[in-house]
Amino acid sequence: MAAHTAESEFAFELRTCRWAERTWPPDGDDAPIPIVARQLGTKRRRWDTIVLECDPDALEQRANFGPERLDGDLLHVVRNAPAEWAYYRDALPYPGYPWRYVREAIHRADDRGILETRKNGNRIEIRRKWAYPDWVDRIVAIENKPDLDASAARVLADQLEYDVGMALADEVWVATEATGDRIEPVLLEDLPVEAGVLALEPETLAATVEWFPRSLAVDDPGTRILERASGDGRDASAARFEYVDPEEKARTRLEIAERAYERGWRSFLDTMRPDCRHFEARAADGLQALPYCRAKGRCQTAAECAGSCPSFEPEPPAWRSREWPIEGGPGKTIRRVLEGRRRRRRPGQDANR
Ligand code: SF4
Numbered sequence: 001m002a003a004h005t006a007e008s009e010f011a012f013e014l015r016t017c018r019w020a021e022r023t024w025p026p027d028g029d030d031a032p033i034p035i036v037a038r039q040l041g042t043k044r045r046r047w048d049t050i051v052l053e054c055d056p057d058a059l060e061q062r063a064n065f066g067p068e069r070l071d072g073d074l075l076h077v078v079r080n081a082p083a084e085w086a087y088y089r090d091a092l093p094y095p096g097y098p099w100r101y102v103r104e105a106i107h108r109a110d111d112r113g114i115l116e117t118r119k120n121g122n123r124i125e126i127r128r129k130w131a132y133p134d135w136v137d138r139i140v141a142i143e144n145k146p147d148l149d150a151s152a153a154r155v156l157a158d159q160l161e162y163d164v165g166m167a168l169a170d171e172v173w174v175a176t177e178a179t180g181d182r183i184e185p186v187l188l189e190d191l192p193v194e195a196g197v198l199a200l201e202p203e204t205l206a207a208t209v210e211w212f213p214r215s216l217a218v219d220d221p222g223t224r225i226l227e228r229a230s231g232d233g234r235d236a237s238a239a240r241f242e243y244v245d246p247e248e249k250a251r252t253r254l255e256i257a258e259r260a261y262e263r264g265w266r267s268f269l270d271t272m273r274p275d276c277r278h279f280e281a282r283a284a285d286g287l288q289a290l291p292y293c294r295a296k297g298r299c300q301t302a303a304e305c306a307g308s309c310p311s312f313e314p315e316p317p318a319w320r321s322r323e324w325p326i327e328g329g330p331g332k333t334i335r336r337v338l339e340g341r342r343r344r345r346r347p348g349q350d351a352n353r
Pocket residue numbers: 273276277278279280292293294295296300304305306307309310311312313
């Protein structure tokens with residue numbers, strides 16, 4: 001297997017997302033509706049791919065709140081908003097931060113049309129429009145490592161240990177490129193046994209589960225290792241820990257899920273230059289459009305494909321006008337196609353908008 005470069009890792013990551021969207025869950029159980037996103041997490045830990053297993057009816061109700069994410073402040077308001085008119089301070093639990101931020105969130109929710117508000121004297125009263133649904137069943141995190149050398153495996157082992165200790169996701173997986181060997185090399189690495197291992201053929205999107213993960217205790221306090229014992233990295237007997245309470249974890253999980261709902265995994269265009277004349281989308285399996293740079297002759301990474309790219313050339317103005325075959329140049333076309341596909345994955349949102 002050829003060594004992987006940053007650009008092929010990026011393409012592999014997009015293939016994993018596509019595979020997850022089509023195939024999740026890998027054990028072939030009844031398919032929940034997966035929402036797939038990439039490059040999301042917390043300040044300390046960002047996952048390559050995230051799969052949300054969702055309750056279908058609740059997911060459709062979530063669409064009432066619009067395609068944009070609800071941040072922590074908005075969630076506090078819409079989740080606690082009463083069915084009947086009430087003064088907001090009576091209706092909402094004290095959030096642990098000043099009420100003026102709550103008022104600001106109430107105004108934002110009102111502007112977005114997801115909360116009813118009225119003035120009663122100088123008091124703001126609120127009433128919910130819809131109950132915020134319990135739409136996320138499980139969160140699955142996948143690290144994409146098309147090939148895993150010893151030093152990458154050490155870094156990955158630390159990251160996975162962190163994931164297992166924190167148990168923010170219900171499951172963690174490593175996706176690696178299938179080698180066809182009797183024992184996939186990734187299994188020989190010293191990774192936590194709680195992590196699942198998946199061997200994926202990126203061209204065909206055929207995947208084999210090499211090791212099933214264990215479900216993590218998302219409702220228990222999370223453990224963060226602050227300082228390790230010296231010696232064997234697995235000997236944590238004298239390490240210092242910090243605990244994260246289950247309520248904070250539940251809040252963080254929901255905020256991650258909301259960001260995944262908004263972003264999906266096709267949003268890579270937002271940080272690339274589809275307005276460059278060398279930008280192209282090439283179908284990998286007849287269905288999935290992967291970015292392709294004609295100047296480089298390969299799939300480019302999002303980091304390369306920026307305004308600072310030395311080969312960047314703006315697309316000719318004619319491409320943007322109606323003169324180009326259909327409504328603008330290739331950049332606009334691919335953006336429209338990807339946006340439509342993202343919406344089709346969000347029941348209740350209009351895919352043709
Ligand atoms: S030349 Fe640079 S900016 Fe243009 S598509 Fe290629 S990588 Fe992106």
